[in-house]
Amino acid sequence: MSGATSAPGPGADEPRPHDEPDVHSPPAAPNAPTPDTPAPEVSGAYVPTPDAPAHDIPVPTAHGAPAPDVPPVPGGPGVPDSGVPAPAAAGIAPEAERALSPLTLVTAPIAYLRNAIVPLVVAVVAGSFNPWVLGSAAVAIAAMLVGGFVTWRTFRYQVGSERLEIRRGLISRSRRSIPLERIRGVDVTSHLLHRLLGLAVVRIDAAGGGGESEEGKLDAVTAAEAERLRRELLHRRAVLRGETAAGAPAAEAGTAPGAEPAPEADADEDVYFTMPRGWYLYAVLSLGYLLTPFVALATVLGFLGQVADDLASSADADAAAQRAYAWFDGTGEQALLAIAIGAAVVLVALMPVSAVVSYAIAHWGFTLRRRGDALVTERGLFTRRSVTLELRRVRGHELLDNPLERLRRAVRLRAVVTGLGDTATRATLLPIGPRDRVGEVVERALIPYRGPLTRHPGAALRRRLFRAVAPFAAAAAVAAFLAPPWVAVALAAVAALGVPLGVDRYRALGHGDDGRQVSVRSGSLRRAQAVVRRDAIIGWTWRQTLFQRRPGLAHLELAVGAGGGAYTAIDAGFDDAVTFAAGVSPELVRPFLVEGPDERPAP
Amino acid sequence: MWRLETAIVSVVFAAVLCGAAWGVTAAAWSWVPDPVLRYAWWVPGLYGAYAVAEIAVAPSWRYRVHRWEVTADVIYTRTGWLSRRWQLVPVSRIQTVDHKQGWLERLFRVATLKVQTASHAGSSTIEGLDAADAQRISEELAARAAELRDDAT
Incomplete structure (x- = not known):
């Protein structure tokens, strides 16, 4: 935390950017190193104007000549950097520290406000515009504005030679340091408001110590800066891992221009897919999107209920209720029923429409x-x-x-x-x-899967059917004795539905191997076929319950350190599964097969 | 040791059930249907019978089934008594090796070895190892994993 950057070791401890010039101007050194509370002259020098071209990194002016520490000249030797030793190989010098876009001053309070607006309005209305309530609401809004300002002033990030440092906080300071090597992905998101202002939120995913991921979030920077950051981070990571040397020079050529003003002119880009218009209609097939109107309706109704509750306390609510009751008591009953039916019909008719609309909003221009x-x-x-x-x-x-x-x-x-x-x-x-x-x-x-899928034995069909039918059949049987007949009939109907479901589930089952990849498929209402590279499998597990033992079935679980963690071939034949695993990763399984009976279930 | 562990768990659970049965009969709330009151003591009784059987049979059964083997490249475990589970974990994909001893385990001088990989499904546990063995194996595995280590995912 001190400003002593006299010897930035090549790697371990990269110099903080604005320390660099200070090395040459000793009197300034002692007061420079508190980045969390930027001294005015420092922040003044650093504020990147939102419309500045991405490559135009503001350089601390204290030094006079602008130090050319900017874009990591690919393959070039260490940038001279005015005498400061370039810390890492391949000429990656740490960048200057940066602040978020000043437009964050606009977006952050609005984002806060969006969360707080309902309680505030309710409070103001319920408080019947009492000056105290109004005053405190005003204070709350002012606090949000100030909070946004403080965040902006204190938030600094810096792309170092080996780490991305994010510092923030005025009172409780936090400093997050993400090793560039560990970065797994950089996401750029921008909401409507952000897009209007040309901003974007950058989220940096990194591998944490225990396998959980750790994130850095920059909310928000200019869109150009976001794009530059993404390229810069990924490029630096690649260099650190020594991939660029071995890998495609094209990749380097592709990432390096990131610092140039025309990021879209990227030679190493390959568009695989842009969404055709017709695809939005597929939303109709997705149950989740079909149900959206109901969810939305429930939300709206809940909100209305809340408002009605608030209103009910007022005096004239009683009168209104009585009038409504009188109307309902008279001719209103049928009208109300008609309205309800009409609303339901409209809702059902609107389901596909709204599904397509909400789907299109989420997936527009995929x-x-x-x-x-x-x-x-x-x-x-x-x-x-x-x-x-x-x-x-x-x-x-x-x-x-x-x-x-x-x-x-x-x-x-x-x-x-x-x-x-x-x-x-x-x-x-x-x-x-x-x-x-x-x-x-x-x-x-990607790599397509070309092999066939092996069907699972017929015993698996019996098990799937039993699973799908039995619980409801049993419930129906119990209900036949204890409950009114319609309950039993309903349950029996559900049990009958289980038959096609079970058959379909069985038909979905399969596993296969095409030499490079392994595939496993299961499920009916949500059928999933997973295709995983052979070398991605990090373990095999066979599970066999008491009931699977007699028909000789077993679940075969492929442990994969990715996605859901494991993919299961349900009810595969046990011997089948063992040979399958032995075929996929012989060095893993074979030694244990030699021991013969060990691998087989005890009779 | 499994026998003792099962026994302890069973006794505690049986006690809870007995307490519940006693509570229900003693309080005799009006909304509790009559048959429930009459047969309230059956539940702990049945559970007790089951627990005795489990204590007698399961541990030795499990002991017969459980096998483990650590070769240079693979850890193989076989566990379970009614439902069985065979698991192969390649040493090169190991991320952590935990070596754990509970108080009961210390009494019996055994230990549990837990091997974790990047996937929750690829994590293997070996129970009831001799404590000294467990210590040795965990060290060996850790060293070996470091040697073979690639990205481990």
């Missing part, structure tokens, strides 16, 4: 492209979010569909990636789309 050695997805109409998935972290992919989607031969594509939190939304590679088209994209972007 693109999947390769940039350097990473896959980048981008989507959203109002909130535009882009996710970067490193190809070397991708262990495979999953194809997901539900029965409705299967009717239209549509699937979703999701990546199996190590160390990615919030997988459900972020690992999505393609939205719902026709299987053939998705297959094409897989072919280009």
Whole structure:
């Protein structure tokens, strides 16, 4: 924490940027090193104007001549950096410390306000515009503004030669340091407001110590800066890992221009997919999106209820209630019923429409492209979010569909990636789309699975059927004695529905291996076929319950250090599963097969 | 040791059940249906019978089934008594090796070894190792894993 940067070791302890000039101007050194409370002259020198070109890093002026410590000249020798030894190899000098975009002063209070507006309004209304309440609301709003200002003033980030440092806080200071090598992905998100102002939120995913991921969030920087940061971070990480030397020089050429003003002119970019208009209609097949109007309605009703509660305390509510009751008592009853039925019909009719609309908002202009050695997805109409998935972290992919989607031969594509939190939304590679088209994209972007899937033995069908039918059948039997007959009939109907479900579940079961990758499929209402690279499997587990022992079935679990953690071949034949595993990773399984009976279940 | 552990757990649970049965019969709330009151003591009784059987049978059964083997590259474990589980974990993918001894385990001079990989499903536990063995194996594994280590994911 001290300003003594006399010997920045090549790696361990990189110099803080604004210390650099201070090395040459000793009198300034003692007061420089408190970055959390930027001394006025420091912050004045550093504030990056939002419209500044990305490469134009403001350099501390204390030094006179602008130190050319900026873009990591690929392959170039250590930038002269006015005498300060370049800390890392490959000419990566730490950058100057930066602040967030000043426009954050606008967005942060609005973001706070959005969360607080309802309680505030309710408080003001319920307090019947009492001056005290009004005053405290005003104070709260003022506090938000001040808070936003303080955050902006104290928030600093710096791309060092080996670490990304994020410092913040006025009273309780926090300092987060993320080793660049550990960065797994950089996401850029921008909400509607951010987009209006040309801002973006950068989230940096990094591998934590215990496997959980650790995040850095920069909320918000200018869009150009976000793009530059993304490239810069990924490039530096690649250099640190020594990948650029071995890997494609193209990647370097692709990332280096990140510092130049035209980031889109990227030679090493390959667009795999942009969403055609027709695909938005597939939303109709997704149950989640079909139910959105109900969720929205419930929210609105809940809110109205709350408001009504608040209003009910006022005096004239009683009178209104009485009038409503009188109207209802008279001719209103049928009208009300008609309205209710009409509303229900409209709602059902609107379901597909709203599904398509909400789906389109979330997935607008979905693109999947390769940039350097990473896959980048981008989507959203109002909130535009882009996710970067490193190809070397991708262990495979999953194809997901539900029965409705299967009717239209549509699937979703999701990546199996190590160390990615919030997988459900972020690992999505393609939205719902026709299987053939998705297959094409897989072919280009990933490794397709070509092998067949082995069916599981017939005993598995019996087990699936039993599982799907038995619980409801038993419940129906009990209900036949104890409950009114309609309950029993309903349960029996559900049990009968279990038959096709069980059959379908059985038909979905399968596992296979095409030499490079392994695939496992299961599920009916949500069928998932996971395709995982052979070398991604980090363990095999067979499980066999008492009931599986007689028919000779077992669950085979493929442990994968990515995605869901494990993919299970349900009710595979036991011997089958053992040979399968032995075929996929012989060096792992074979030694134990030699011992013969050990691997087999005891009779 | 498993026998003792099962016994302790069973006794505690049986005591809880007895307490509940006694509470229900003693309080005799009006909303509790009559048959429940009448047969309240059956529950702890049945559980007691089951527990005795479990204490008698399960531990030796489990002992017969449980096997483990550590080769240069792979850890193999077999566990379970009614449901069985065979697991292979490659040493090169090991991330951490935990060596743990509870108070009961210390009494019997055994230890538990827990091997973790990047996937929760790929984590293997070996119970009831001889304490000295466990110590030795955990050290060996850690050294070996460091040697073979790639990215481990």
